[in-house]
Amino acid sequence: MATPVLGTSIPVWLSEEDLSCIICQGLLNWPVTLPCGHSFCHRCLNGLWATQRAGVNGRPWSCPTCREGPEAKPKLRKNLLLQDLADKYRQAALELEAGPETAPAPRSPGRPAQPPVAVQKSTTEEVIQELTELGQQLEDIVKSLQTPRPRSGCGLDNEVGILDMASSSEREHSLSSPKLVTSSASERKIREILQKLEEIQKKLKGSVTWKEAPGEQVQEMPSSSLCQLPDQGCPVPRKSSQFALWAISPTFDLGSLSCNLEVSNSCRTVTVSHCQQPYRWSPERFLISQVLCSQALSSGRRYWEVDTRNCNHWAVGVASWGMKRNQVLGRTKDSWCIEWKGPGQFSAWATEKKTDLHLGRPEVVGVWLDLELGKLAFYSVSDQERLLYECEVSVSYPLHPAFWLYGLCPGNYLEIKQVNS
Template sequence: MAGLDPGPAVPVWLVEDDLGCIICQGLLATPATLPCGHSFCRECLKGLWAAGSTRPPRSCPTCRVSAPASLQLRKNTLLQELVDKYSRALREAAAQKSIPEVGRELAELVEQLVDIVRSLQSQRHLPESRPDNEGSTPSMSMSSSGGVDLSLASSKPVTSNTLERKTRDILHDLEEIQKKLQENFTWKEAFEEQPQVEVQEAPYSSSCPLPDQSHPAPKRASRFAQWAICPTFDLRSHSYSLEVSKDGRAVTVSRCPQTHLGSHERFVTCQALCSQAFSSGQQYWEVDTQHCSHWAVGVASWGMKRTQILGRTRDSYCVEWKGTSQLSAWHMVKETVLGSDRPKVVGIWLDLQEGNLAFYSVADQETLLYECPVSASSPLHPAFWLYGLNPGNSLTIRPVRV
């Protein structure tokens, strides 16, 4: 549509997660696409294969499909162009963020100019003073009758009407500019600082009085409250790109990768397990996912290979938000698409008495997302995957309402 600002030269549906390499957790650099369709940085993939840390030696780090030994890793030019466009759009967006600051500085400069012009204008109307006489000097003239006529000389300075008019015009123009700048930036900042509250209107009924908002109804306790646990992250398993909070209940993509000593127990990708392991009984816990753009939560055995992805093995199960309006469940290396609604809090119900695993979207009540049979042949740990492209992304194990 003509006249609209086209914005950054990148599709609105494209997010950083779509252009990432799960090996280095960064934007793709010289991307290479395997026959299975997954893409990685060419050098990252070559390094991973050369290290011999995958089995079979040449396989996809995501889906484990074997790659031919004769495969040549060629650059995916279309994907590289998308990465380049996305990077340019990010730089343009960063540059645009400085525009409000320039506007505020301009407003301050105009305010100073207005003060200067007003000061000059007021000084022009002050009576002139002479160094030899601070008062008014009487003037003498001869009257027609021969007498002396004494009168005070005018103390009003002689001014130019043209100069006075120009000064008024300049002051008026500056005040108009100042007003527009203040309206534009002051109002915009005030609007952005206000919390954006989504209001849902309920149908009006004269027979139903409105509820007393000063005494909101208490939140209902979870129906899983008696089985609720609050597990903590295991410090041995999480990848170098993650850091765990002091209370052990939040895991965050680090802005500076951690420098732990090398260990075969650590995941290659941004994954982590909890210390608690379950081989019997019934347990329930909840995970706050609001601060992570791409995540998976579920359970896995401690023996899950550290080069594999949660849900893509026979000893791990999860629900996953892809960051592209798709929620999926992974069970026995098979994906089931659940829909496009993103749960803000996920509840995990592990019933090893019945051999059942269920995932819930938790709001005012628990809504079932997916359930599947689960085997307890090996103890299962709460398991997590955070797509590692966005430093600050986090998952938090939150207390269950009781």
């Protein structure tokens, strides 16, 4: 294979996830790289260490991803290469958002093609410039009409008529041409301006479209099938038998279990470990604090419940077995979840798209998976059943119950509950 000449630009596919901080979930800002190789925002990492008094093995400066911690606190230095990449990505994203046209992004082998991105055919700046010029022309006409001139017939009435017409047009925001009773020259100029305003109105209606980020386009489908926030009206009193016919008690899969976690003998409670566990290496094992259940769900209807009261930061959902082991639940096209990170930080993730949930913390989460309809729903079921979020899921591959726990909160745990009939 030929070696590229120095200075040659080679297109590389990058997503925001490749350059994001796992703590703030945003693009790296002043990135620092720990001895283990993981990178974070300088401010995020220092803030996290400041809140972790004991940390892991008495070292509050452990890595949030792999939890490896050196004996002495590492000196944090800016990773100039990562900062340069993040800056270039941020600049390219801004240019893509503002540009009149978008070139198709390079596609790596095996990666599905991205849907075309709709862009504005007329930018906001152009429209503002046109409106400014037309406003100046209108002002000039009004000034010319206010210039003293010999009165003849109904000349004063003409001036009053045109001023009344202008103020009425502003009040009603109408672009239709009123009956003009002024001079033919002024009438002609005003008609030309109104015609241009109509053209701008058509341009705004027909040419300007909303621009969406790649990978977040929503295809047209019946409104009942779109991922929507549920109606948060009066909660429905819980009926213990509502989902009992489809209740299961899934168990955690030891092969996918992160070394930051440990499970109970029943395999229904997963806990953040105080130290990294010496599990046997496996390509199926998650690199971050996540775990799947052994049960592969490919048909029918299933329901299970998760007690979250003893975990401060968690995510509960479903994922395919093929989900990448270094990715976070919900940030892939084959995983869906709801995620709690504290008050005001409750959200749902569906195939890389985030939806904020302005709700209180659910103590017990019920998960309803209808594979016949391709539906996934989350309920708060501690006292009363309240729908939290629902969305569509893919039924082209089996799905597994999936869980994430914050790796720097030793002793926090999630428990799969027995559903009473």
